[in-house]
Amino acid sequence: MKKSNNRRVWWALTPVALSLSLTACGGGSNNDAQNTAATLAAIAAINAANQPAPAAPDTGCLIPSGGSSVVVGSGDAGDPAAPEPASGYVPGHKLVYAKNYMVVANHPLATRAGCDILKAGGSAVDAAVAVQAVLGLVEPQSSGLGGGAFMLYYDAATKKVQAYDGRETAPAAANENYLRYIDPTGADTTAPKPGGARASGRSIGTPGAVRMLDIAYQDHGKLPWKDLFGYGITLASDGFSIGGRMAAAISSSATSLKRDAEATAYFLNADGSPKALGTKLKNPAYAKTLNAIATQGASAFYTGDIAQGIVDKIGITTAANDGSAITPGMTTMADLANYKAKRRDPVCGTYRDYYVCSMSPPSSGGIAVVASLGILETFNLGLYKPTAIDIEGGRPTVMGVHLVSEAERLAYADRDKYVADTDFVPLPGGSVDTMINKPYLQSRASLISLTKSMGVAQAGNLGSVPLGIDKTEEHGTTHFTIVDKQGNVVSMTTTVESTLGSYHMTQGFMLNNQLTDFASNPDDTSVTPSVKVANRVAPGKRPRSTMAPTLVFRKNADGSMGEFVMGTGSPGGGTIIQYVVKTLVGALDWGLDAQQATSLVDFGASNSVNTNVGGEHPNVDTSNSGNNDALITGLRALGHTVVTSAQSSGISTIIRTNVGGKPVLSGGADPRREGIVLGDTFTP
Structure with missing residues (x-):
């Protein structure tokens, strides 16, 4: 030897x-x-x-353009981060393949930030921190440090799924009349100013996104925390070009932004006009905030100067432009210091050959998604797949849309009645299983007719609990999905609630108006005697959400969770459930790839007579009031009131598939937003 x-x-x-x-x-x-x-x-x-052959260089995080590769954010020809008008729908998005890692986010610069972290060996959570840091800068109309988020994380080593709750909370001084009266005690029953709670300090919940990312990083971070903010700091310091969706948001919100001095200086020109598409924008205040979080940790956001700046802005009482009254919020430094992000058990159930996990309360999205699928499991949806399947997902069939919409009506009815923050209002039977078990969902499915829409569904009889109906529509939300080199997965939906949140800006970022997701009136007077609604305001309570980050796995023979198959999610307020269910059914029942399922016509229904069919899609003909479109006329014949307004989903989907017998990742970005797919991509 x-x-x-x-x-x-x-x-x-x-x-x-x-x-x-x-x-x-x-x-x-x-x-x-x-x-x-x-x-x-x-x-x-x-x-x-x-000697072993040298490893091929990792050329990830590039996009092909005319035979060469383009760096996102370079400004070179073919750079997808170059400003473009808000699209409505951009046809022609192609499926993207990657060997080991992938990011899909709703803005190219945020996608690049996450991809660079993965390329450097970072975890999916590391990448999520970097993505959120950039999103708060380049799409402040949708998400940011001053908002909240929900994350689902799959640990490939332990085969476990963990839910993380970064939902905003009401301040300790709030009560059930916090959104309804200037004086919550009822001494002054004037409504909050200006024009209700949304643009006042009353709408602003204690932000949770930063603390949620912090606890997820503690569990699954790999690279140094301080290294995750570099690209965001660089973009904020050196500047970026305003994209179409941001430009549209600034333009539509200009009057409201003028009430805030910092927002006025940042978003508007000296003459008060909104800064336009393509304007180079620098945000040194945001760079300073990111640098503080990077070097001092997440606690720098919840204590000290940053926290004081948040409290001060929530407490403003007069508008900067005309001195008109703004009702202040009642958030204190203690509210920020005491904020806790939470680890929660996800909502999981089986669907055909799959195991599906989504977000738990205070989001109602996960329960409604799993319930919708459980109801649909009764039907053979494979018989009703889209026709003329093309790169845009094809043309949905009348019966396919009918069945999905009816299942969603039933799920929404239960969600409206029973779901709120379970730290305050328990679910029926004290468990999510009461709402998603197979026998119960089969009984709900029996209410669906193949020949006529039910219109408005009745909630199931799951016991006597307070009603919690809330129809608030969110527009300031985004979603991203990430898979790292080790196979760990993040599906995260993040939000400031409405477009540009509460219009209150501090230290370079927008503050949310998330508390308007509570019911402003704590009493449900539709019944006699009236009862308290489940989703009413309470100190420290989290408002109900519809966000539904979702992960799909193979179902083992014993019904347990097998290997990762798919991650998806979307912004869209109350319609998030519809967007996620459509994408899941498209992929799991109809065999669409990640891009086709994402691009597919947005359709579905909340619990009303209206059925949505996204008229922005090229495969929907809205001319002549829709009378030339077989899907629209077919749904009307079944009693649906079809609404063809443009949908604003932002679906980000990754599906693990096989190419040449080897497992690879495939990704799709929503053509209705500006996002892209990046990773160590290749062409099969």
Whole structure:
């Protein structure tokens, strides 16, 4: 063994080292030199032949353009981060494949931020921190440090799914009349100003996104925390170009933004006009905030100067532009210091050959998604797949849309009645199982007719609990999905509630108006005697949400969770459930790929007579009041009131698939937003 070991060391000598050894042994003639040179060349050739081939360079996080690769954010030709008008729907999005890691987010610069982290060996949670840091800068109309978020995380090593709750909370001084009266005690029953709670300090919940990312990082972070904010700080310091959706949000909100001095200075020109598409925007205040979080940790956001700035802004009482009254919020430094993000158990259930997990309360989204699928499991949806399937997902069939919409009506009815923050209002039976068990959902499915829409569904009889109906529509929300090199997955939906939140800006970021997701009137007077609604305001309570980050796995023979299949989610307020269910059914029942399922016509229904069919989609004909479109006329024949207004989903989907017998990742970005797919991509 000793001789063999010596031989291995000898063959490993470099040519230079070997030359020195031969010379030391007495060689020196020209012939010796020639022989030595020949020997060295032969050894070098043998060594080269026996060495493993160098690893191919990781060229991830680039996009192909005309035979070359483009860096996102470079400004070069083909850079998808170049400003473009808000699209409505951009046809032609192609499926993207990656070997080991992938990010899909609703803005190219945020996608790049996450991809760079994954390329450097970071975890999916590391990438999520980087993505959120950039999203708060480049799409402040949708998400940010001043908002909240829900995350689902799959740990590939332990095969476990963890839910993280970063939902905003009402301040300790709030009560059930906090959104209804200037004086919550009822001494002054004037409504909050201006124009209700939304643009006042009353709508602003204690932000949760930063603390939620912090606890997820503590569990699953890999790279140094301080290294996750670099791209966001650079963009904020050096500037970025305003994109279409941001420009549209600034334009539509200009009057409201003028009430806030910092928002006015940032979003508007000196003459008060909104900054336009393509304007280069720098945000040194945001860079300073990110740098503080990066160097001092998440607690820097919840204590000290940043927290004081948040409290001060929530407490403003007069508008900057005209001195008109703004009702202040009652948030204190203690509210921020005491905020707790929470680890929760996800809502999971089986669906055909799959195991589906989504977000738990205070979001109602996960329960409604799993319940909708459980109801649909009764039907053979494979018979009703879209026709003329193309890159845009094809044309949905009348019966396919009918069944999905009816199932959603039933799920929404239960969600409206029973779901709120379970830390305050328990679910029926004290468990989510009461609402998603198979026998119960089969009984709900029996209420669906194949020949006529039910219109408005009645909630199931799951016991006597307070009603909690809330029809608030969110527009300031985004979603991203990430898979890292180790196979860990993040599906995260993040929000400031409405477009640009409460219009209150501090230290470079917008504050949410999330508390308007509570019922403003704590009493349900539709019944006699009236009862308290489940989703009323209470101190420290989290408002109900519809966000539904979702993960799908193979179902093992015993019904347990198998390997990862799919991650998806979307913004869209009360319609998030519809967008997620549509995408899941498209992929799992109809065999659509990640891009087709994402691009597919947005359709579905909340619990009303209206059925949504996204008229922005090229496969929907809204001319002549929809009378030329077979889907629309077919649904009307079944009693549906079809609404064809443009949908604003932002679905981000990753599906694990096989190419050439090898597992790879495939991704789709929603054509209705500005996002892209990045990773260590390849062309099959």
